[in-house]
Amino acid sequence: MKPAPFQYHRVTDLSEATALLAGLENVRLLSGGQSLMPMMNLRYVAVDHLIDLNPVAELSGIEIEDTQVRMGAMTRQRTVLDSDALAARAPIFREALAFVGHIQTRNRGTIGGSLAHMDPAAELMGLAALLNARITVARHDAERDVAIADYVRGYMTPDIEPDEVLASVMFDLWPAGHGWDFREFAQRHGDFAIVGVGTLLDLADDGRVARAALVLIGVDEGPVRLFDVETMLAGEKPTEALFRAAGDMAAKRDMSEDALVSADYRKHLTSVLVERSLAQSCRRAKEGGNA
């Protein structure tokens, strides 16, 4: 189908976008368009005004610092996937981004667009939770930072007001030598994951787990950080038995259910994927991780 008629607005800087946004009714921001345009074509969404952020150069770019990385909201998913500098510091981005849609959608799709759309199975939301993201949203007269823990208000509902623009996101970077893994199970490559798992693992000099971080996607309204499992793993000797126990622990929580997939199946996938993901992260940490 074709979208209902709307007025298109091309803006070239952020202040122009926020000023316009403050003065219009029934308006949406257009970033990569890989979720919004399908919804408009199917007429799930009908807007009077569309503000195109694509020409706003200041919203694009990857800035790598010592312990964190900032990405502009309009940074293309392709750009993140292709960044060798980022892959050297945080290789999980490349592994996770390969699961986001297909070549053609990653060429247009953006980081901010995915975070604002907030699909329950969004890999980028998973990375945001895993890497303690802070999201900067701007309005015409101010901006504010939102911690990822406060960002998810409900199903596909981020903490962004109608007059605000998601401007950038800051992710933590882990020290050199950490292990990483991102994997998911979907019916076909490129489909939304039934369950996805991301893990990061840092080993101490004595070979024990110094620090672990785990996240699930596809199982709830937003990404689920497994803080209980992370606490359980800390200080332990990494063994197959430990990772199996972590998988079982991860699966002991309520999970979403839909017409095709039962909660029990999601729990089963979770236990298997968490165990395998931790084993792979551990292997990579032992090999010197990303160093």
Next chain:
Amino acid sequence: MPEHHPPGREISLRVNGRAYTATVEDRFSLADFLRQNLGLTGTHLGCEHGVCGACTVLVDGHAVRGCLMLAVQAEGSEVLTVEGLADTDGNLNPLQQAFMDHHGLQCGFCTPGILMTLTVYLRDHPDCDETDLREALSGNICRCTGYETIVQAALSVVRAQRNEVSE
């Protein structure tokens, strides 16, 4: 602007090397613009929500969904469609010829999108293998071939490119 005229504007862009200036409705997708305004009906629309890949075209050298990009967003861009692959005498390019030789199409509906996806993928990944190609093709749905002959056609182009390099 009277209310019954849907919002639109004039855009200028290059398609298959030729410059166009045209007036288009704001809500028109790039694929609809190519088909209806420029008469380039080689770009096909299947699902119109970004799943099937039939509408894939190249914008500034990158494969994109023609149904998920607005025509007005292509202002100033260089677009390549399936019509731009063969030479001006109508001789098929090596990828198109490989599809013909390997029966890489049956009904042909998905073919333009697949050709455009592979055009840029083979350019950027000259050393790709069968696994890479199958993943690269995951964003294009073909309901006739089962993909086997498409992959065979693409692999034959990879082999030919390699031989050219080694010669």
